Amino acid sequence: MKQQMVLRCSNMTKYFGGMQAVRAVTLAFDNGSVTALMGPNGAGKTTLLNMMTGHLRVDEGSVDLDGRVLTGLVPYKIARLGMVRSFQITHVFQELSVRENLRLAADATGAAYNHENLNSLLVELDLDTVADEEAHALSGGQQRLLELGMCIMQRPQFVLLDEPFAGLNPRMVEIICRVIKRLDAQGAGVVVVSHDIATVVSIAERIVMMSEGEVIADGAPSAVLAEPQVVEAYMGTIDGA
Amino acid sequence: MFNARFAKWNPWRPHGSQSRRARQLQWDISSSAGILVALAVLPLLFLRTPSGLPYWAGIGVTAFFYAIVAVGWNLQAGYTGQFSLAPMTFAMIGAYVSTLVTNALGTSTLGFGAAVFATGAVGWGLGLVLSRLGDHYLALATLAFAEIMRRIITNEYWLTRGELGLAAPPLAPGISRLEYYYLFLAAVAFVVVGSYFLLRSRYGLYFQAIREDPIGAGTRGVPVTRWKAIAFAIGSSLAGVAGAMYVHFVGLATPQMGALFQTTFIIVIVMVGGMRTITGPLIGAVIITFTREVLQDYPQYHMAILALMIILIMRFAPRGLMGLLLASVGRRSTKIDARTAEEAST
Numbered sequence: 080m081k082q083q084m085v086l087r088c089s090n091m092t093k094y095f096g097g098m099q100a101v102r103a104v105t106l107a108f109d110n111g112s113v114t115a116l117m118g119p120n121g122a123g124k125t126t127l128l129n130m131m132t133g134h135l136r137v138d139e140g141s142v143d144l145d146g147r148v149l150t151g152l153v154p155y156k157i158a159r160l161g162m163v164r165s166f167q168i169t170h171v172f173q174e175l176s177v178r179e180n181l182r183l184a185a186d187a188t189g190a191a192y193n194h195e196n197l198n199s200l201l202v203e204l205d206l207d208t209v210a211d212e213e214a215h216a217l218s219g220g221q222q223r224l225l226e227l228g229m230c231i232m233q234r235p236q237f238v239l240l241d242e243p244f245a246g247l248n249p250r251m252v253e254i255i256c257r258v259i260k261r262l263d264a265q266g267a268g269v270v271v272v273s274h275d276i277a278t279v280v281s282i283a284e285r286i287v288m289m290s291e292g293e294v295i296a297d298g299a300p301s302a303v304l305a306e307p308q309v310v311e312a313y314m315g316t317i318d319g320a
Numbered sequence: 321m322f323n324a325r326f327a328k329w330n331p332w333r334p335h336g337s338q339s340r341r342a343r344q345l346q347w348d349i350s351s352s353a354g355i356l357v358a359l360a361v362l363p364l365l366f367l368r369t370p371s372g373l374p375y376w377a378g379i380g381v382t383a384f385f386y387a388i389v390a391v392g393w394n395l396q397a398g399y400t401g402q403f404s405l406a407p408m409t410f411a412m413i414g415a416y417v418s419t420l421v422t423n424a425l426g427t428s429t430l431g432f433g434a435a436v437f438a439t440g441a442v443g444w445g446l447g448l449v450l451s452r453l454g455d456h457y458l459a460l461a462t463l464a465f466a467e468i469m470r471r472i473i474t475n476e477y478w479l480t481r482g483e484l485g486l487a488a489p490p491l492a493p494g495i496s497r498l499e500y501y502y503l504f505l506a507a508v509a510f511v512v513v514g515s516y517f518l519l520r521s522r523y524g525l526y527f528q529a530i531r532e533d534p535i536g537a538g539t540r541g542v543p544v545t546r547w548k549a550i551a552f553a554i555g556s557s558l559a560g561v562a563g564a565m566y567v568h569f570v571g572l573a574t575p576q577m578g579a580l581f582q583t584t585f586i587i588v589i590v591m592v593g594g595m596r597t598i599t600g601p602l603i604g605a606v607i608i609t610f611t612r613e614v615l616q617d618y619p620q621y622h623m624a625i626l627a628l629m630i631i632l633i634m635r636f637a638p639r640g641l642m643g644l645l646l647a648s649v650g651r652r653s654t655k656i657d658a659r660t661a662e663e664a665s666t
Contacts, residue, residue, distance in 0.1 A: 134535070153545075154538040163539070170536030172529050176339030183529055186522040187541035211339050229540060 084110040086131075086162065086237050086268060090140035093126050093292075100126045102292040103140065110236055110268035113259060115279040115300070117272075118289035119313055124272045125167065127289070128239050132164045133157045144236065159188055161236030165226045165243060173215040177206050177225055180214055184229035192232060203261075204228050205254055220251045227258060237268040244275045256282050276304070288312070341528075342520070344597075344646045349516045351599040351642065356509050359606070363498060377501040378569075383609035384504035385411075385566040390589045390601030391511050392558025398595040399519065400551035401531030402447070403459045407559045407586045409466040410439045412578030414560030415567035416473060416480060419488040428491055428568060435564035436557045443556025447549035466578060474575045485574035488567045500569050507565065508602065511558060516598055518554075527551060592633050594640030603641060 086108040093101040101123040108114055116124050129135035131142050133154040141150040149157050172180050178197065185192045201207040204224045206217075214222060223243065230238050240259075244252050252275075259269050259282050273279050279286065279300070286303040288296040290312035296303045303309055359380070366373040393407040414435035422431035446465060450458050473480050480486055491503070518524055526547050529537040538544045567573045576582070585608070593604020611629065615622040637644040 132539070134539075153543075154535075155541050155543050158539060158541040166539075170533050170539060172532050172536060174341070174532060175525065175528060176341065179339055179341065179525060183522070183525045183542075184540045187526065187529075187537075189541070213340060233541060 084145045084236055086144050088142050092139035094138050100292050108268050111266045113263050113269045113283045114285045115271050115283035116287050122289040123292040163230045163233045163235040164239040167242045169222045169226045171214045171222050171225050176211050176213055178210045181228050181232045185232040188233040190234035220247045235267050239270045241272045345520055347649045348598045352512045374497040377497040379613050380501045381504045381569055383605045384508045385562050387508050387602045387605035388511050388562035389559045390586050390605055392555040393586050394590050394601050396551045396555030399527040404462040405459050406462040406466040408582040409469050409578040410556040410559035411563030414439045414563035415573040418564035419486050419567055419573045432564050435560045439560025440553045440557035444549050444553040447552025451545045451548045470575050470578045485572040491568045594642030597642040600640050600642040
């Protein structure tokens with residue numbers, strides 16, 4: 080069991096020109112738990128993730144991993160400190176094989192692995208039959224699984240997954256859920272950005288709901304999804320008022 | 321014991337990953353080895369007509385000089401995606417540094433060392449400064465750097481003697497053209513083998529990842545800026561050492577070595593031979609240099625024929641001659657894999 084770690088965002092704010100995309104968001108995530116970050120399009124979920132992983136500059140506020148300040152660090156340093164992520168549009172290396180993509184992720188982070196680890200991960204992700212194919216030969220869903228595999232090879236303390244279920248068939252969704260649960264059981268913290276309420280409810284212990292750059296609800300899935308402002312922000316009202 | 325310890329250095333051993341890239345790398349280095357051996361025995365064919373030997377050996381030296389610069393540029397622009405327009409500027413800097421240090425201290429060894437260090441350091445610095453620029457901006461910035469360096473060398477007459485050039489002593493008293501030929505060939509072999517080991521290591525994967533997707537590479541833990549600068553420094557110092565060697569062969573360092581048309585020549589060599597292949601810059605340098613030399617007798621058609629050859633290669637083999645060969649290796653291996661899988665399933 081891994082030691083307890085906390086990923087903390089304090090008053091994080093982001094402006095795009097005159098628009099405030101994220102407004103003073105303060106959140107804490109424990110490792111060994113799965114949190115879903117939900118909200119309508121444009122709520123600021125991905126922007127928040129991008130600031131946490133160093134892909135966007137933080138305008139105000141800070142992010143720290145167990146007291147170690149991550150604000151201002153470049154993405155590779157944040158990845159090496161144990162916080163890894165996937166993207167809405169996958170970032171796998173198209174001209175490298177599946178196996179080379181996974182090896183690169185482990186090597187670059189400095190994570191230990193052997194061929195048995197790698198092969199069992201390929202089986203778990205159902206990518207063993209395409210292990211030596213170049214990534215461009217994979218389907219979109221397989222590329223998403225490969226990106227998740229790269230995150231796992233980095234031996235993360237925290238994994239931030241941006242829309243991991245988008246456009247996937249039920250079999251692939253099942254694989255990803257299984258992997259998320261394994262990461263959770265191994266003591267990694269998982270933050271999932273998703274619109275897939277049914278899937279999220281089946282894996283997350285906590286839902287953070289965002290709207291217009293702010294956190295509007297935070298708690299157990301059943302409680303959050305029952306809150307009127309969540310229903311209104313997510314589903315809208317019948318008369319559109 | 322011996323085998324176990326050194327097996328990992330054997331390029332023909334079954335690779336842990338049998339990806340197309342790994343198979344192509346094995347074919348690539350094998351092709352390089354074959355060409356290097358052929359180039360080593362080629363002068364023996366002239367033994368019956370020794371009068372022509374010094375002339376052709378000299379052309380060979382020029383081809384090898386271009387090959388070393390092209391291998392470096394290919395690592396930087398081809399594999400890492402930093403399309404610099406200054407490879408020959410670094411060759412020029414290497415040539416001047418080596419000449420100045422050799423003339424001052426009387427030893428070309430220190431001149432080489434200084435040339436490698438100076439070009440590597442300038443390349444590293446330039447790589448860091450330009451690491452955030454996109455493709456076109458990087459090309460323009462390196463073009464500006466090339467022009468600035470050429471102007472400085474042309475104008476600082478007190479140090480460089482401007483357009484008149486700076487006389488450089490030979491590498492050793494009485495060294496023959498054939499000896500230069502083998503010296504340059506050994507340098508090419510060293511550079512080719514070195515780049516092979518670099519490319520099949522994890523750092524080769526870093527280079528490719530940075531070229532394909534710098535955001536993805538950083539997310540996976542690759543220090544993108546650092547490795548871009550390293551690739552820049554490697555390309556620059558290879559050009560620098562090539563320039564440092566070549567200047568002692570031709571005996572004169574001039575700003576013309578850093579002219580834009582010389583850099584264009586390097587780009588053409590890599591394009592014709594095959595970008596992102598190890599052997600490509602070598603065969604490109606040999607083919608283009610010797611073709612240019614043969615066509616010198618037809619000055620009215622010389623450039624037109626060379627240009628036509630380049631257009632045809634770009635049209636029918638956009639990844640260059642070596643790229644064409646390696647692509648067929650990839651296809652053949654894929655067919656063999658498919659057949660093996662089919663046989664295994666029946």
